[in-house]
Amino acid sequence: MTGRRAPAGTRAPVGTLAAVRARGAVRVLVSRGQPGLSLRTPDGHWTGLDADVARAVAAAVLDEPDAVDWCPAGSDERLSQLAGGRADLTVCNVSWTMGREAAHGLLFAGVTCYDGEGFLVRADSGIHEPAHLAGHRLAVHTGSTSPANLAAWYGPRGLAVEPVAFDAPADALHAYARGDCTAYVLDKVALAGARRTLPDPEAHRILPAEISREPMAAVVRDDDPGWFRICRWVLQLLFAAEYESHRTGAAGREAVARQAGRHGPAAGLDERWAARVLDAVGSYAELYERNLGRASGLDVPRGPNELWTRGGLHYAVPLH
Secondary structure, eight states, X not given: OOOOOOOTTSOOOOHHHHHHHXXXXXXXEEOSOBTTTBEEOTTSOEESHHHHHHHHHHHHHSSOTTOEEEXXXXXTTTXXXXXXXXXXXXOSSOBOOHHHHHHHTEEEEEEEEEEOEXXXXXXXXXXXXXXXXXXXXXXXXXXXXXXXXXXXXXXXXXXXXXXXXXXXXXXXXXXXXXXXSSEEEEEHHHHHHHHHHSSOGGGEEXXXXXXXXXXXXXXXXXXXXXXXXXXXXXXXXXXXXXXXXXXXXHHHHHHHHHHHHHTTGGGTOXXXXXXXXXXXXXXXXXXXHHHTSGGGTOOOOOGGGSBGGGTSSBOOOOOO
């Protein structure tokens, strides 16, 4: 891809933005395979909510939403590689925690999906709640928060489990499917995608209980406030577009694009950045439905991922 110069009337790009434009692509760390979040199809196309957030950022800063250098990473390296400068953005079903920000010199630009740690078990196992798994081997991802979450939930109850860590999501799922582990422990949204890939999804169920709070978020380094600002407002645009679309239909969405566009030059973008994002990926409602909702085949209820006006946690920060 060829580099892209800053549009006329914008601030001269600096730091990460300048590097992205010179390269002609945003380098994004994604998972090694999580259906519904970031998964590469056999023809090389990346799908999922995380992948679409990456495209939204690329659409904002470049002319092409697919101007993304996809960098699959394991749970144990998705933050260290970003901190080390090998990527510009991580959108990799990574939970926002204070410890991660402080330890790696990173900033979380905003929540992409609210979730909680859950358990995938066999439907005929007789296991109906987390306590029934005491004493069992549970498949987890290397470098994830799962072992700490398990210890925090089981320890105070005088119970214990044996987390068995795997580097790749596919390996963890296979260990569970083979019966080497009684359950697969992961954020429930990701578990819904994993369950769908099993030969007989109906033979498995996700327990209703959640044992943690897992706000999955987009992450950048903390050394470039301009790049952080861009990524944060790309996410906010998606929520604002959904909110205004509910209020006034297509006219509201167009008004959001114009309003956000007026602030583009001050952020190093052009006035068409917001229109490009919405043309490329749609509002947050469209992202969710396409990747996790009924249209995806996963049919994960939005729950806390609804807008605040519908009982959820996503709040559209004003763009004016």
